[in-house]
Amino acid sequence: MATTPVTVFAKWKVKAGNMPVVLKLLKELHAASVKEEGNLFYQVHQSRTDNNTLILTEGYTDEVSQQAHINSAHFKKLAIDQIIPLLDEREVTLTSPIEV
């Protein structure tokens, strides 16, 4: 069964004042995530019009690898337990790259 890569877009609105802590935790999460077997890339972007908005783009070889990421110990310890409570909003979209 051919698998297709998954690209995840996560848009985070960080609560005012929490950005330094979020970036510190994100550094740790990024370092652990890029070591995952199915990770293709993990990039962080900051909005040019709202410093409290980050957009993460993460690539995985397939859905199994993406699921392994969100079930990992580091995702639980860093994202679920520490980063997400520091956010005002979090919007995650799972996509597939398409050729046009």
Place this chain on the structure above:
Amino acid sequence: MATTPVTVFAKWKVKAGNMPVVLKLLKELHAASVKEEGNLFYQVHQSRTDNNTLILTEGYTDEVSQQAHINSAHFKKLAIDQIIPLLDEREVTLTSPIEV
């Protein structure tokens, strides 16, 4: 003055039934956009949970190149005049990639 690359995230919700036409126009817009001097990349993604949602990621060497893109004849003719009227929603975020 050091310039920083710009990454654009454009989230399109396509009106039901318009996806084939949007993809046809997007093919033409993509082909013209990647030829622009300041273009770094132009990728299209389709949501895995809502087929009518596309996320475009576009990279530009700097803000001047990104502005040149939205002021180009092909952006006017294809995006403004034809694609955007076929969308229910359009959310564009200009970002800078950051190291964590």
